[in-house]
Amino acid sequence: xxxxxxxxxxxxxxxxxxxxxxxxxxxxxxxxxxxxxxxxxxxxxxxxxxxxxxxxxxxxxxxxxxxxxxxxxxxxxxxxxxxxxxxxxxxxxxxxxxxxxxxxxxxxxxxxx
Amino acid sequence: xxxxxxxxxxxxxxxxxxxxxxxxxxxxxxxxxxxxxxxxxxxxxxxxxxxxxxxxxxxxxxxxxxxxxxxxxxxxxxxxxxxxxxxxxxxxxxxxxxxxxxxxxxxxxxxxxxxx
Numbered sequence: 001x002x003x004x005x006x007x008x009x010x011x012x013x014x015x016x017x018x019x020x021x022x023x024x025x026x027x028x029x030x031x032x033x034x035x036x037x038x039x040x041x042x043x044x045x046x047x048x049x050x051x052x053x054x055x056x057x058x059x060x061x062x063x064x065x066x067x068x069x070x071x072x073x074x075x076x077x078x079x080x081x082x083x084x085x086x087x088x089x090x091x092x093x094x095x096x097x098x099x100x101x102x103x104x105x106x107x108x109x110x111x112x113x
Numbered sequence: 114x115x116x117x118x119x120x121x122x123x124x125x126x127x128x129x130x131x132x133x134x135x136x137x138x139x140x141x142x143x144x145x146x147x148x149x150x151x152x153x154x155x156x157x158x159x160x161x162x163x164x165x166x167x168x169x170x171x172x173x174x175x176x177x178x179x180x181x182x183x184x185x186x187x188x189x190x191x192x193x194x195x196x197x198x199x200x201x202x203x204x205x206x207x208x209x210x211x212x213x214x215x216x217x218x219x220x221x222x223x224x225x226x227x228x229x
Contacts, residue, residue, distance in 0.1 A: 004156075033217075042203055042219035043157070056216065090156055097215035098207070101147050104156040 002027060006091050006105035014113055015081060021108045023074040023091030031097045032074040034066060035090040037107070043090055049074060050097050081112045115140045117206040119220035126194055127228050134189040134223045136204030143209040146187040147217070148178055151201045160202075163187060174198070199227045 004025045013019050023032065031050050035043035048056035049068045063085075065077040074091055088109050092102040120135040138144060145164050149157040161172025168180040178189045187204060204220040 006156075031215075040222075042222050045216060045218075048215070092157075092217075098209065100145075101159045101162045102157075102217055103159070104149075106156040109154070 002103065004091055004093055004103050004105035006089075006108050008108060009106065010109045010111075012111045012113060013078065013081065015083075017081075018077070018079045020078065021076040021089055021091075021110075023076075023105060024072055025093040025103070026072055027093065027103065028071075029093035029095055029103070030071060031094045032068060033092040033094075033102065034074070034076050035092065035104075037088040037090055039087075047076075048097065055097065078110075081110075083112050086111045115142075115206075115208055115218070117204055117218055117220045119202075119204050119223050121223050122221065123224045123226065125226045125228060128196055129193045131192050132190065132194050132198075132225065134202050134204075134225065136187045136189065136220055138185050138187065138204075138206045140185070140206065140208055145207040145209060146178075146180060147205040147207070148172065148176070148187075148189045149203045149205060149219075150174075151203065151222075153200075157203065160189070194225070194227045196227050196229060198225060200225060 007022045034046040037043040046060045047066045052068045063080050067075040088107045090107045091105045094100040094102045117138045126132045147162045148160040151157050161170050163170050163180045171177045176191050201222045201224050203222050207217045
């Protein structure tokens with residue numbers, strides 16, 4: 001298995017909703033990442049988990065809450081989002097945090113209404 | 114400051130012509146370099162990477178890139194493009210030290226459009 005699987009592929013949510021994005025990999029990778037990509041822009045790093053511990057938080061607003069229940073799963077909990085949070089959310093994994101290419105999932109297209 | 118710059122936002126080219134997508138980086142520490150491709154409404158796929166060793170690296174789909182340390186560049190090339198190569202290409206840098214250690218940072222992207 002050489003894939004990173006993200007669900008759902010599309011999500012529409014209201015500003016008062018609570019939802020979660022899920023990411024799963026079975027490659028034995030010990031680092032996992034959340035990126036946010038706005039239209040016509042490069043991906044921007046949000047969070048890094050290394051060995052299931054949060055190692056980097058790029059000053060992301062608290063309405064985004066990451067969780068790493070085990071080495072294969074990564075969640076992103078969403079609450080009270082704003083319309084400007086609409087974007088493609090990409091999950092990625094790598095063997096570790098140094099010197100390896102990342103494997104990306106196909107993303108969740110989030111629309112906040 | 115550490116950064117990565119893709120010099121062309123859009124590159125139009127005719128089918129079967131050669132193409133070069135340019136990438137330069139700035140760093141005070143060693144770097145690992147990557148090229149990714151993103152097709153519309155999809156995630157990113159790794160084309161190739163430079164970690165160490167030979168400065169000419171070959172990747173998937175006939176792409177190759179050359180690491181030039183003196184010019185701090187990592188340009189992507191393909192000798193003959195196909196319509197199916199139409200996509201956005203991102204150069205990415207991972208810093209091997211400093212405050213940005215381990216973070217993968219992307220350039221602004223180059224949209225390659227292949228015309229018949």
